[in-house]
Amino acid sequence: MKKTIILISVFLIIQAIEIAQLDKDEVDVTKLNALFGTNYQGKIYSGYLSAKDDGKVQFHYLFYPSIDSAIEKPLILWLLGGPGCSSMIAAFTESGPFTFIEESIEFEENPHTWTTFANMLYIESPISVGYSYGPDGTQSDESTAEYNLNALIDFFVKFPNFKNQKFYIGGESYAGIYVPTLIQEIINYNEQPINPEVLRINIQGMIIGNGCTDPSECTQLGYLFPRHRLDFYGRHGFISEETYKKIIDNTEKCSFSDKQECQALAYEALVQIAGPKYDFLINQYNVYGKCITNTSEGSKRMQSPLRVSDEERNDSDVPPCVDVKGLYHWFQMKEVRELLNIRDESPKWVACSLNFKNYQINPNGSLYIYPTILKNNIRVLILSGDVDGVVPIAGTLYWIDKLQQQLQLNTIKKWRPWYIPGIVTRQVDKDQNAGNVFDIEGLTFVSFRNAGHEVPAEKRMESKIVLEKFLRQEYL
Ligand SMILES: *[C@@H]1O[C@H](CO)[C@@H](O)[C@H](O)[C@H]1NC(C)=O
Ligand SMILES: *[C@@H]1O[C@H](CO)[C@@H](O)[C@H](O)[C@H]1NC(C)=O
Numbered sequence: 137m138k139k140t141i142i143l144i145s146v147f148l149i150i151q152a153i154e155i156a157q158l159d160k161d162e163v164d165v166t167k168l169n170a171l172f173g174t175n176y177q178g179k180i181y182s183g184y185l186s187a188k189d190d191g192k193v194q195f196h197y198l199f200y201p202s203i204d205s206a207i208e209k210p211l212i213l214w215l216l217g218g219p220g221c222s223s224m225i226a227a228f229t230e231s232g233p234f235t236f237i238e239e240s241i242e243f244e245e246n247p248h249t250w251t252t253f254a255n256m257l258y259i260e261s262p263i264s265v266g267y268s269y270g271p272d273g274t275q276s277d278e279s280t281a282e283y284n285l286n287a288l289i290d291f292f293v294k295f296p297n298f299k300n301q302k303f304y305i306g307g308e309s310y311a312g313i314y315v316p317t318l319i320q321e322i323i324n325y326n327e328q329p330i331n332p333e334v335l336r337i338n339i340q341g342m343i344i345g346n347g348c349t350d351p352s353e354c355t356q357l358g359y360l361f362p363r364h365r366l367d368f369y370g371r372h373g374f375i376s377e378e379t380y381k382k383i384i385d386n387t388e389k390c391s392f393s394d395k396q397e398c399q400a401l402a403y404e405a406l407v408q409i410a411g412p413k414y415d416f417l418i419n420q421y422n423v424y425g426k427c428i429t430n431t432s433e434g435s436k437r438m439q440s441p442l443r444v445s446d447e448e449r450n451d452s453d454v455p456p457c458v459d460v461k462g463l464y465h466w467f468q469m470k471e472v473r474e475l476l477n478i479r480d481e482s483p484k485w486v487a488c489s490l491n492f493k494n495y496q497i498n499p500n501g502s503l504y505i506y507p508t509i510l511k512n513n514i515r516v517l518i519l520s521g522d523v524d525g526v527v528p529i530a531g532t533l534y535w536i537d538k539l540q541q542q543l544q545l546n547t548i549k550k551w552r553p554w555y556i557p558g559i560v561t562r563q564v565d566k567d568q569n570a571g572n573v574f575d576i577e578g579l580t581f582v583s584f585r586n587a588g589h590e591v592p593a594e595k596r597m598e599s600k601i602v603l604e605k606f607l608r609q610e611y612l
């Protein structure tokens with residue numbers, strides 16, 4: 137009898153200790169909920185991954201294991217672009233369980249969170265982005281891919297239960313470069329794994345939203361005559377017919393060209409879009425959306441990313457017209473840094489790092505990696521918000537067509553509309569057209585009607601439907 141009581145009390149004590157003690161990097165969700173005014177029931181991990189052997193490069197990660205049966209669900213790593221912008225934007229405005237109410241510092245539950253069907257990992261990369269830190273110096277697409285691979289391996293060492301799950305990497309915008317280059321690193325790593333604790337990374341697929349891909353999109357030479365942006369604006373009635381015709385006639389000649397006549401033509405169009413002072417007041421990330429300006433968080437930058445040559449770039453940590461109010465409010469707070477296990481070495485959190493003057497953009501983009509990705513049976517999902525003026529649908533369709541011809545990929549299912557059930561929005565509605573889709577060997581393209589640059593932020597329900605179908609290998 138006495139023994140039983142002792143055993144029970146020992147058991148209770150152990151249980152109490154377990155309740156009180158958090159795993160390494162585990163966030164105290166009770167405290168977080170109290171601070172954020174949320175009611176999250178799952179676990180959250182936040183800490184650092186070592187991105188270089190010498191331990192001097194530390195990338196901040198945020199990890200939401202899926203709420204139920206995490207061990208049976210796929211793992212998705214999601215990266216944001218820039219270069220220089222933080223993946224926390226994705227975690228807290230796109231796919232995470234709690235997101236901001238627009239232009240506010242209040243959280244709301246995201247009924248379409250991806251954590252219901254996947255384990256979501258967000259890494260801030262490369263050095264100086266968000267809370268990530270490391271030595272100063274030049275960075276490049278190559279160094280980013282290498283760091284990301286190391287950080288990922290460190291993640292699997294820290295969370296060995298997730299090593300064998302189906303693994304996907306996704307991202308948007310400039311992550312259209314980060315993701316394929318990381319997958320290239322993974323393919324190489326799997327041939328010669330170095331870390332005995334991670335002998336294979338179980339990469340199954342990649343997801344890219346409005347991503348930089350072709351050299352004509354987001355490279356220094358590509359910006360000289362941003363042919364797809366000009367094409368997009370022309371097709372959407374932002375440029376006079378006279379100018380648009382000249383653009384069409386001169387596109388082949390002017391692509392990648394700094395010839396005076398080509399630059400003059402690009403400026404002729406730019407002035408029509410943006411006004412003579414380029415004071416835009418147009419949200420290029422969603423050309424039919426609102427331009428949020430002059431907030432206390434510093435969203436004052438109105439210079440355009442339409443042409444991002446150095447002399448025009450007015451450095452700011454806020455992409456023009458974008459709402460980052462909630463992120464700024466919370467992620468600079470001492471209490472939040474403490475709860476997320478942020479070290480003193482980490483910089484003040486900003487949405488897009490200011491220290492990106494020396495970043496070397498690979499002039500080849502990432503399209504050249506796609507043949508390797510497809511050959512390795514890594515499935516590709518390309519998302520495109522069709523009113524984004526920054527990495528517009530025109531460029532995405534251009535390079536997919538180029539790739540299909542180059543590799544002679546068969547069309548599996550032809551271009552067609554896709555729908556969301558009316559019942560999801562309003563019972564009385566019929567199915568609603570949500571965009572277009574087509575499938576070629578190894579690659580699915582999905583457009584999102586009336587969505588801008590950040591599809592998962594603007595079209596949460598639609599993104600969830602598309603993602604779940606992709607993971608289940610079903611057609612839309
Ligand atoms: C911008 O914000 C400041 C301070 O919040 C305010 O004084 C100013 O009038 C605003 N400017 C415009 C153009 O809205
Ligand atoms: C950059 O922005 C600042 C403040 O908004 C402004 O005073 C300055 O003229 C801008 N510089 C350029 C090169 O546009």
Ligand SMILES: *[C@@H]1O[C@H](CO)[C@@H](O)[C@H](O)[C@H]1NC(C)=O
Binds near residue numbers: 498499500
């Ligand atoms: C870009 O591609 C060219 C041609 O394949 C190659 O010679 C060059 O090294 C590449 N540049 C970089 C930075 O990878």
